[in-house]
Amino acid sequence: MALLTATLRSAAPLIFAAMGGLLCERSGVTNIALEGFMLMGAFAGVAGTWFSNSPIVGLLVAITVGAAGGFVFAFWAITLRADQIVAGTAIVLLGLGLTSFLTEQIWGQAGSSPGVERLPTIGLGMNVLLPVAFLLVPITHWFLFKTKPGLRVQACGEKPEAAQAVGINVAKYRYAMVVISGVLAAVGGAYLSIGDLSQFTTNMTAGRGFIALAAVIFGNWMPWATMGAALLFGFAQALRFHVQALDLPIPQDLIIALPYILTLIAITGLLRQSTPPAGIGRHASEG
Amino acid sequence: MTDRVGNAAAPAVEMRGIVKRFPGVVANNGIDFAVRPGEIHALLGENGAGKTTLMNILFGLYHPDEGEIRVNGRPVRFDNARDAVRAGLAMVHQHFMLIPRFTVAENVILGAEGPGLALDREAARERVAELSAQYGLDVDPEAVVATLPVGMQQRVEILRALYQGGKTLILDEPTALLTPQEVDELYSVLNRLRESGDTIIFITHKLREVAAISDRVTVIRRGQTVGTRETAETTASQLAELMVGRAVSLRVDRPPAHPGEAVLVADDLHLTGSQGRAALNGVSFELRRGEILGICGVEGNGQAELIEVLSGLRRPQRGRVLLKDQDVTATGPNRRRRMGLSYIPEDRHGRGLVLPFTLTENVLLGNVEDPPFSLGGRIDYPGIRTLTQRLMRAFDVRAPAPETPAAALSGGNQQKLIIARELQREPDALLAVQPTRGLDVGAIEFVHKQLVAERDKGRGVLLISFDLDEVMDLSDRILVLWEGRIVGDFPGGRVTRTELGLLMGGRSLDEHAPAAD
Ligand SMILES: Nc1ncnc2c1ncn2[C@@H]1O[C@H](COP(=O)(O)OP(=O)(O)OP(=O)(O)O)[C@@H](O)[C@H]1O
Numbered sequence: 028m029a030l031l032t033a034t035l036r037s038a039a040p041l042i043f044a045a046m047g048g049l050l051c052e053r054s055g056v057t058n059i060a061l062e063g064f065m066l067m068g069a070f071a072g073v074a075g076t077w078f079s080n081s082p083i084v085g086l087l088v089a090i091t092v093g094a095a096g097g098f099v100f101a102f103w104a105i106t107l108r109a110d111q112i113v114a115g116t117a118i119v120l121l122g123l124g125l126t127s128f129l130t131e132q133i134w135g136q137a138g139s140s141p142g143v144e145r146l147p148t149i150g151l152g153m154n155v156l157l158p159v160a161f162l163l164v165p166i167t168h169w170f171l172f173k174t175k176p177g178l179r180v181q182a183c184g185e186k187p188e189a190a191q192a193v194g195i196n197v198a199k200y201r202y203a204m205v206v207i208s209g210v211l212a213a214v215g216g217a218y219l220s221i222g223d224l225s226q227f228t229t230n231m232t233a234g235r236g237f238i239a240l241a242a243v244i245f246g247n248w249m250p251w252a253t254m255g256a257a258l259l260f261g262f263a264q265a266l267r268f269h270v271q272a273l274d275l276p277i278p279q280d281l282i283i284a285l286p287y288i289l290t291l292i293a294i295t296g297l298l299r300q301s302t303p304p305a306g307i308g309r310h311a312s313e314g
Numbered sequence: 315m316t317d318r319v320g321n322a323a324a325p326a327v328e329m330r331g332i333v334k335r336f337p338g339v340v341a342n343n344g345i346d347f348a349v350r351p352g353e354i355h356a357l358l359g360e361n362g363a364g365k366t367t368l369m370n371i372l373f374g375l376y377h378p379d380e381g382e383i384r385v386n387g388r389p390v391r392f393d394n395a396r397d398a399v400r401a402g403l404a405m406v407h408q409h410f411m412l413i414p415r416f417t418v419a420e421n422v423i424l425g426a427e428g429p430g431l432a433l434d435r436e437a438a439r440e441r442v443a444e445l446s447a448q449y450g451l452d453v454d455p456e457a458v459v460a461t462l463p464v465g466m467q468q469r470v471e472i473l474r475a476l477y478q479g480g481k482t483l484i485l486d487e488p489t490a491l492l493t494p495q496e497v498d499e500l501y502s503v504l505n506r507l508r509e510s511g512d513t514i515i516f517i518t519h520k521l522r523e524v525a526a527i528s529d530r531v532t533v534i535r536r537g538q539t540v541g542t543r544e545t546a547e548t549t550a551s552q553l554a555e556l557m558v559g560r561a562v563s564l565r566v567d568r569p570p571a572h573p574g575e576a577v578l579v580a581d582d583l584h585l586t587g588s589q590g591r592a593a594l595n596g597v598s599f600e601l602r603r604g605e606i607l608g609i610c611g612v613e614g615n616g617q618a619e620l621i622e623v624l625s626g627l628r629r630p631q632r633g634r635v636l637l638k639d640q641d642v643t644a645t646g647p648n649r650r651r652r653m654g655l656s657y658i659p660e661d662r663h664g665r666g667l668v669l670p671f672t673l674t675e676n677v678l679l680g681n682v683e684d685p686p687f688s689l690g691g692r693i694d695y696p697g698i699r700t701l702t703q704r705l706m707r708a709f710d711v712r713a714p715a716p717e718t719p720a721a722a723l724s725g726g727n728q729q730k731l732i733i734a735r736e737l738q739r740e741p742d743a744l745l746a747v748q749p750t751r752g753l754d755v756g757a758i759e760f761v762h763k764q765l766v767a768e769r770d771k772g773r774g775v776l777l778i779s780f781d782l783d784e785v786m787d788l789s790d791r792i793l794v795l796w797e798g799r800i801v802g803d804f805p806g807g808r809v810t811r812t813e814l815g816l817l818m819g820g821r822s823l824d825e826h827a828p829a830a831d
């Protein structure tokens with residue numbers, strides 16, 4: 028039971044980021060920036076809460092920061108047509124640098140913020156954002172497969188020039204999806220800092236953004252399957268704390284590496300069968 | 315309504331003084347073009363003449379640098395394709411603009427999904443079914459486009475055009491990929507559309523099609539209008555001359571062949587196709603030096619598989635391939651190339667070129683390991699650049715520079731580049747698959763001359779083409795491929811279109827006599 032709730036709690040932030048990444052990739056933009064958005068969201072959530080004394084405001088600040096980060100990434104990757112991997116890496120580095128710097132500037136101490144108030148809980152150590160994460164899955168599925176804009180997003184991701192040929196503004200849809208991915212990943216970050224915990228620490232996301240992206244690939248760019256992958260990775264993380272608590276004669280480092288190793292195994296084992304959106308990373312030509 | 319295409323009515327489309335420049339090229343250099351309502355108007359021009367560019371401008375995909383456009387008499391400025399669609403235009407693109415992973419219905423409604431946020435798939439399906447019934451465009455709305463043959467995909471494009479409410483339909487080389495049967499079906503669809511009052515702009519290189527389907531024809535050359543004619547009042551050779559600017563021989567000049575020893579041998583090849591059906595069912599033949607061996611047949615009767623087995627991309631389940639008396643059945647494509655086998659693939663974007671690469675880099679493809687391209691593992695770029703320039707001149711590849719990416723070339727020029735690359739290897743045997751698909755008459759004449767010249771240098775040329783005329787004009791021997799078997803073997807010039815057509819359709823020649831009218 029404890030393992031189950033721990034799994035759900037670890038999976039939820041992954042799901043936030045993964046749904047954002049999924050939408051973004053489905054529109055044809057490679058998104059390795061998720062990690063950066065998450066970290067910025069985690070920081071902004073704490074900072075907003077600290078200044079306002081309200082975790083709700085903190086969450087709103089995180090959302091705003093995520094949207095802004097997404098906008099910057101979209102501007103680089105879409106308008107300026109920068110390499111999407113390079114732009115994504117820049118966002119990740121920017122997130123890490125900026126949050127560490129601001130932590131020191133605001134709270135005068137390196138490494139972590141003071142404790143702040145947390146988002147309301149709904150029992151079993153689960154906060155209000157947890158059900159939202161799981162609700163996001165059917166919503167993403169519905170959006171992508173049952174709505175008009177969803178169809179267009181898919182078209183932009185599969186073959187941007189074909190989308191353009193029927194008058195779809197490819198850049199507009201991609202901007203929207205990138206910004207949404209920024210917001211969702213930032214909420215995933217805030218989930219960590221003001222949902223699960225009550226403070227920000229340097230690099231507290233610890234690669235969860237990348238794991239979320241792995242979940243998207245592992246889930247073959249399908250919402251439900253991606254959630255399944257996120258649950259699997261969440262389980263690995265939960266297991267890690269469990270095993271650590273049991274104090275088994277296994278090297279600590281190995282246990283800490285468990286979720287990452289599992290991610291690698293899952294990806295290598297299943298990557299061959301996955302089919303990414305065909306037009307990913309490609310721009311529609313312009314006359 | 316006696317005067318259906320009367321001069322009094324405003325032109326359905328009128329383009330005046332259109333200029334469009336790309337870096338290093340003026341694609342359109344003051345083009346005038348007018349189409350009457352309710353006519354089928356052919357647009358004819360050499361490869362790279364600027365036809366596709368002109369239509370992309372009309373359809374709002376490119377913005378003209380100069381010139382004005384009127385639709386039904388009203389001046390228009392399209393910012394994107396949707397504006398053009400709103401004005402009643404629709405386009406079937408030279409390279410299909412369909413999403414392979416979507417269903418037919420999804421592709422048709424994309425961009426015009428109807429009101430509301432939710433997608434009404436049921437309504438879309440019904441509307442698509444309705445339209446396909448109305449115009450006789452038979453296609454399953456639920457089928458995934460990637461699984462459809464090319465002719466069907468084109469129907470999807472036409473359906474989409476109709477669904478969007480297009481009254482003026484632009485078709486960019488719609489027949490380039492179709493089998494003769496599919497072409498006939500397309501003609502009847504177009505005629506039906508004309509009868510219901512739609513206007514059609516039809517781009518093609520095939521003079522026979524101009525005569526068969528169009529009311530009028532406009533010829534453009536090197537970005538300028540040469541003239542507009544009533545189709546009934548011109549001849550094929552007049553049009554060819556207008557197009558190329560010189561007299562073109564529409565027939566191949568082919569001295570008798572002097573076949574030598576066999577250079578490529580297919581011995582009882584068997585292969586199971588993708589659907590578990592036998593794609594090759596015991597194919598045997600000998601290609602000899604100094605001959606052009608033509609293989610005709612309707613697409614999908616084993617041509618693709620035969621080529622894959624001969625070029626080394628796939629291994630047959632049974633049978634052998636001999637190249638210059640050596641068993642190469644288990645040898646890969648690269649070794650076969652180096653042993654003297656060249657391959658002009660049918661799909662120039664898939665197998666022929668790497669589109670983002672420059673012309674120089676594309677010439678280098680498949681040649682990296684051999685001098686003069688490389689020496690001791692180092693690639694000789696300046697040398698290849700010079701070679702590329704020479705090939706561009708010799709093969710009339712029109713492009714600004716060897717550094718131009720292959721993607722910026724017109725379709726015909728891309729094809730010429732591939733042919734140049736393959737022929738400069740001086741192969742012993744040449745596999746030419748649809749070597750003139752999408753080429754203009756001048757370029758076809760050129761390619762045909764090259765193939766005959768290769769033959770006369772003592773090389774074996776295997777020609778696989780869906781264009782029956784091409785096979786008949788060029789081949790010293792003709793084989794008919796049907797359901798993975800050779801069902802006919804004729805000396806060139808001793809067989810008629812009808813006879814070949816019967817065999818291609820899986821019938822025997824005995825049926826011919828009673829069927830004659
Ligand atoms: N996007 C582009 N960028 C640069 N040059 C281009 C571009 N599109 C076309 N061109 C050039 O403009 C000229 C006209 O090309 P276009 O595609 O209109 O020819 P076309 O008449 O359709 O030829 P084809 O019969 O071979 O299809 C060519 O020289 C081509 O290389």
Ligand SMILES: [Mg+2]
Pocket residue numbers: 365366367408486724725
């Ligand atoms: Mg063209």
